[in-house]
Amino acid sequence: MSDQKIHFYKGPAGGWGALKSVAKHLQAQGVAMKGAKTLLSANQPDGFDCPGCAWPDRDHRSTFEFCENGAKAIAAEATAHRATASVLGGHTVSELAEWSDFDLENMGRITEPLVYDRATDRYKPIAWDDAFELIAARLNALSNPNEAMFYTSGRASNEAAFLYQLFVREFGTNNFPDCSNMCHEPSGQGLKPTIGIGKGTVTLHDFEKADAIFIMGQNPGTNHPRMLGELREASKRGCKIVSFNPLRERGLERFADPQDKMEMATLGSTPISTNYFQLRIGGDMAVMKALCKRVFELDDAAVAAGGERVLDLGFIAEHTHGIEAFEASIRAESWEALEAESGLSQEQLCAAGDLYAQAKRVIICWGMGITQHQHSVATIQHIAALLMLRGNLGREGAGACPVRGHSNVQGDRTMGIYEKPPKTLLDRLGQVFGFEPPRENGYGTVESIQAMLDGKGKVFFALGGNFASATPDTIATWKALRNTDLTVHVTTKFNRSHTIHGKEALVLPCLGRTEIDMQAAGPQGVTVEDSMSMVHISSGMNAPASEHLLSEPMIVARLAAATLKGRSKTPWLWLVEDYSRIRDKIEEVFDDFAGFNEKIKVPGGFRLRNTASERVWNTPTGKANFITYALPTDTPLHQARARLRGDEKTVVFNLATVRSHDQYNTTIYGNDDRYRGVWGHRRVVFINRDDLKAIGMKAGEWVDITSVYSDGDTRRAEKFVLIEYDIPRGCLASYFPETNSLVPLSSVSIGAGTPTSKSIPVVLTLRTQDAPLPQDQARSVAGATA
Numbered sequence: 001m002s003d004q005k006i007h008f009y010k011g012p013a014g015g016w017g018a019l020k021s022v023a024k025h026l027q028a029q030g031v032a033m034k035g036a037k038t039l040l041s042a043n044q045p046d047g048f049d050c051p052g053c054a055w056p057d058r059d060h061r062s063t064f065e066f067c068e069n070g071a072k073a074i075a076a077e078a079t080a081h082r083a084t085a086s087v088l089g090g091h092t093v094s095e096l097a098e099w100s101d102f103d104l105e106n107m108g109r110i111t112e113p114l115v116y117d118r119a120t121d122r123y124k125p126i127a128w129d130d131a132f133e134l135i136a137a138r139l140n141a142l143s144n145p146n147e148a149m150f151y152t153s154g155r156a157s158n159e160a161a162f163l164y165q166l167f168v169r170e171f172g173t174n175n176f177p178d179c180s181n182m183c184h185e186p187s188g189q190g191l192k193p194t195i196g197i198g199k200g201t202v203t204l205h206d207f208e209k210a211d212a213i214f215i216m217g218q219n220p221g222t223n224h225p226r227m228l229g230e231l232r233e234a235s236k237r238g239c240k241i242v243s244f245n246p247l248r249e250r251g252l253e254r255f256a257d258p259q260d261k262m263e264m265a266t267l268g269s270t271p272i273s274t275n276y277f278q279l280r281i282g283g284d285m286a287v288m289k290a291l292c293k294r295v296f297e298l299d300d301a302a303v304a305a306g307g308e309r310v311l312d313l314g315f316i317a318e319h320t321h322g323i324e325a326f327e328a329s330i331r332a333e334s335w336e337a338l339e340a341e342s343g344l345s346q347e348q349l350c351a352a353g354d355l356y357a358q359a360k361r362v363i364i365c366w367g368m369g370i371t372q373h374q375h376s377v378a379t380i381q382h383i384a385a386l387l388m389l390r391g392n393l394g395r396e397g398a399g400a401c402p403v404r405g406h407s408n409v410q411g412d413r414t415m416g417i418y419e420k421p422p423k424t425l426l427d428r429l430g431q432v433f434g435f436e437p438p439r440e441n442g443y444g445t446v447e448s449i450q451a452m453l454d455g456k457g458k459v460f461f462a463l464g465g466n467f468a469s470a471t472p473d474t475i476a477t478w479k480a481l482r483n484t485d486l487t488v489h490v491t492t493k494f495n496r497s498h499t500i501h502g503k504e505a506l507v508l509p510c511l512g513r514t515e516i517d518m519q520a521a522g523p524q525g526v527t528v529e530d531s532m533s534m535v536h537i538s539s540g541m542n543a544p545a546s547e548h549l550l551s552e553p554m555i556v557a558r559l560a561a562a563t564l565k566g567r568s569k570t571p572w573l574w575l576v577e578d579y580s581r582i583r584d585k586i587e588e589v590f591d592d593f594a595g596f597n598e599k600i601k602v603p604g605g606f607r608l609r610n611t612a613s614e615r616v617w618n619t620p621t622g623k624a625n626f627i628t629y630a631l632p633t634d635t636p637l638h639q640a641r642a643r644l645r646g647d648e649k650t651v652v653f654n655l656a657t658v659r660s661h662d663q664y665n666t667t668i669y670g671n672d673d674r675y676r677g678v679w680g681h682r683r684v685v686f687i688n689r690d691d692l693k694a695i696g697m698k699a700g701e702w703v704d705i706t707s708v709y710s711d712g713d714t715r716r717a718e719k720f721v722l723i724e725y726d727i728p729r730g731c732l733a734s735y736f737p738e739t740n741s742l743v744p745l746s747s748v749s750i751g752a753g754t755p756t757s758k759s760i761p762v763v764l765t766l767r768t769q770d771a772p773l774p775q776d777q778a779r780s781v782a783g784a785t786a
């Protein structure tokens with residue numbers, strides 16, 4: 001307990017704290033020397049793409065762009081620790097299942113393929129050929145290809161993803177649960193019908209030109225640290241940076257660039273946000289509506305005064321559809337309702353609207369604080385609408401910027417990892433590879449879990465990720481996975497999902513991004529697409545963690561060759577001798593990749609065509625569409641509060657599950673959350689001081705969290721310590737994956753199926769048996785001073 005403490009983090013984001021943290025992580029992974037060299041190759045023209053996040057690289061310049069959390073991700077992969085077959089086989093899987101995520105991960109890189117042995121309850125080595133034959137036999141024995149699910153985590157390269165989707169479709173199904181289903185799916189689903197493309201429209205160049213950058217529901221200081229560099233530059237030249245976040249986040253307040261000698265020497269830093277709006281969790285649609293309402297009001301005033309119009313009438317007339325109905329719906333919303341749902345006052349909302357209207361060029365960025373709610377799709381359509389009102393799309397310095405998570409999650413989708421494939425893609429695949437692709441839509445993530453629960457999903461195959469930990473409704477999901485006949489995980493390290501297995505189970509170790517990928521034609525590079533549609537090559541430079549590892553493209557190719565023997569016309573093993581052959585095929589299927597192998601020779605690669613940024617609208621109307629949607633007043637939170645009204649003692653809170661500074665999704669690097677002032681803890685709940693008083697609890701006391709849904713099941717997460725924090729009343733925050741058990745499978749965003757991990761109605765109950773933390777340690781004043 002002695003190393004567990006809570007105290008205010010006074011420093012800026014970045015700075016010396018970041019450098020110290022990296023040194024610690026490199027040392028812990030035993031990679032201090034090799035690690036330093038490895039870090040210098042991150043995001044370099046001849047180096048590898050950092051597996052940390054999907055934020056683009058600035059010009060691939062020769063200086064190393066320092067990123068603390070990128071460094072941690074790289075150190076985790078380049079670790080000197082090895083989970084050899086004898087290390088893993090030294091424990092039963094039941095024993096390993098009791099270990100923490102941190103301890104599982106910390107065993108290090110897996111060195112050879114493993115198969116679960118039921119008799120001894122242990123993983124033991126298996127030859128690669130035998131592993132592929134086993135999977136092929138089980139897949140081919142299914143009564144229907146749709147009984148198999150093929151998960152992807154967004155680190156898979158374009159080459160691996162392309163082969164994977166081709167294999168799965170030749171096998172006969174579109175069941176592609178994907179991490180994207182839990183992540184930015186609503187961004188794609190929201191933007192596609194609105195602006196005709198399911199991606200963001202901006203590039204880094206636009207960040208240099210914007211007059212205002214709005215950041216909604218995103219914590220770049222932790223999750224996209226290199227973005228802070230752009231924001232810092234913008235802030236220095238007077239660009240307004242307007243944040244909407246229920247929590248005070250250090251990285252959105254101040255940033256010291258570890259590469260700026262002056263800032264480091266003087267302990268100086270640059271303020272990031274010029275304005276910080278602490279809205280209520282789930283209040284973003286109300287905020288977007290309020291900003292639109294303000295724009296209409298300002299425009300009315302301009303008309304009355306005979307001044308310059310606030311609406312961009314030219315853009316609206318030429319490029320959009322549906323303004324009349326949209327305007328009517330916005331004008332009909334009352335300020336009272338918008339205040340109640342956003343948790344911001346009319347004055348604050350109007351001030352934010354004024355900031356928007358005063359800026360000529362505006363970028364709106366968003367992250368998981370926007371996408372993991374019931375009404376995320378509609379919220380994102382309102383973000384697009386707000387941009388459209390002033391022509392902030394397809395023009396320099398302006399646009400939509402959904403900030404993607406995994407380093408190639410956007411590329412995987414581009415390559416066709418999608419459970420609802422467009423007909424054009426299937427037609428093309430069929431032509432190029434000479435087969436008849438399955439035409440019915442497949443399962444996404446939540447649907448796959450349901451299918452496995454219902455006994456309809458019998459084989460679960462994962463290309464990366466940690467499905468058992470990343471998904472909601474933990475008890476149901478684990479039951480689903482255990483209900484299968486076979487689980488297979490392609491992975492770099494041992495994780496929770498490998499302990500929650502089917503009747504048979506395989507763990508197949510692959511090369512990581514940082515490693516040399518040697519094939520028949522020599523060392524191979526792979527390609528990735530970042531958040532801004534830039535595609536470039538990534539080549540590893542470290543010796544592989546073990547001589548038995550295969551690359552992901554090779555694993556997919558050998559599996560396909562074994563499974564589709566005699567049925568497939570695709571030259572699987574020939575394609576992986578030289579990945580430029582795979583890229584030639586990608587080019588044959590996707591027109592936007594014309595000249596692929598040539599284009600990636602240019603340092604920094606090339607940008608995929610982005611129609612919306614050219615003001616070409618691939619929508620049924622041929623225009624950018626204003627989509628109207630009434631302010632929701634019947635969410636699970638409203639329902640829970642209505643149901644428990646009258647019960648004086650029970651307060652229903654809205655809980656958001658977020659990332660700490662020391663984790664990469666389900667990979668836990670450590671137990672500190674430096675910028676939020678938490679040290680040595682993960683089981684914490686951030687709560688407002690006045691709420692603590694109202695429920696008669698104190699900071700440092702321990703609680704259980706129970707979610708309140710109407711399906712009759714009780715979902716509880718136990719033993720969390722209360723931390724006083726600068727967060728609006730009625731709102732709580734806690735870390736994922738510890739709290740995933742609270743979200744039922746049925747609670748998903750409308751139109752995208754994303755689990756609603758950022759708005760969980762919950763109640764807190766005191767645990768009396770746990771000794772409270774000392775008061776002074778549990779009182780966090782983080783943010784309160786800003």
Ligand SMILES: Nc1nc2c(c(=O)[nH]1)N[C@H]1C(S)=C(S)[C@@H](COP(=O)(O)OP(=O)(O)OC[C@H]3O[C@@H](n4cnc5c(=O)[nH]c(N)nc54)[C@H](O)[C@@H]3O)O[C@H]1N2
Pocket residue numbers: 052053054069070183216217218219220222223224244245246247249279280281282283284366367368369370404405406656657658659660661663664665666733758
């Ligand atoms: N180091 C590191 N980097 C990562 C990751 C990681 O785990 N670690 N994960 C990667 C992945 S896959 C992703 S998707 C991204 C995730 O990056 P982010 O989108 O930054 O993810 P989160 O930490 O989930 O939380 C986002 C923010 O939303 C705020 N928030 C919560 N609820 C609401 C709300 O209702 N409205 C608003 N406006 N804000 C809200 C939270 O306070 C938090 O600051 O990062 C990627 N990069």
Ligand SMILES: Nc1nc2c(c(=O)[nH]1)N[C@H]1C(S)=C(S)[C@@H](COP(=O)(O)OP(=O)(O)OC[C@H]3O[C@@H](n4cnc5c(=O)[nH]c(N)nc54)[C@H](O)[C@@H]3O)O[C@H]1N2
Pocket residue numbers: 152153154155179180182183184368372405406463464465466467469470471490491492493494495510511512513552657658659664665666667736737739740757
């Ligand atoms: N409650 C709650 N749940 C969430 C979220 C949330 O905010 N709240 N966020 C959601 C989001 S945004 C996402 S993207 C998902 C993430 O879901 P996933 O992508 O499934 O999870 P990760 O933790 O990123 O996966 C980490 C694992 O990937 C494997 N791995 C690492 N590198 C490689 C590699 O190069 N190749 C292969 N084959 N494997 C590798 C390692 O085994 C590691 O343990 O979680 C979602 N779940």
Ligand SMILES: [Mo]
Pocket residue numbers: 179182183184404405406
């Ligand atoms: Mo994500």
